[in-house]
Amino acid sequence: MIAKILSSLLIVLIIILQFNIWYGDNGKQKINSLQMTIEQQQKHNQRLNLQNQELKREIYLLRNKPELLEEKAREQLGLIKKDEIFYRVIPSEIE
Numbered sequence: 623m624i625a626k627i628l629s630s631l632l633i634v635l636i637i638i639l640q641f642n643i644w645y646g647d648n649g650k651q652k653i654n655s656l657q658m659t660i661e662q663q664q665k666h667n668q669r670l671n672l673q674n675q676e677l678k679r680e681i682y683l684l685r686n687k688p689e690l691l692e693e694k695a696r697e698q699l700g701l702i703k704k705d706e707i708f709y710r711v712i713p714s715e716i717e
Contacts, residue, residue: 644650695701702708
């Protein structure tokens, strides 16, 4: 009789522990969710690292290649040197 009660309690205890392993606060589902979040963050970090490398390359080129710096200033800031004439061509509308 006592053996049946102990074995029943042991089975209930095992069921409770298994439930906590799979569905508890720190269970398998939570771990899988956190692993997916970590993977997504690592991919995002890789993209940011590539972007940082490209920006560092651009900074290096702008610091060491004056002609590139001048080109960027002309394109983005409208740099015009002394004694240069600026022409803007406005396309006509075709109806």
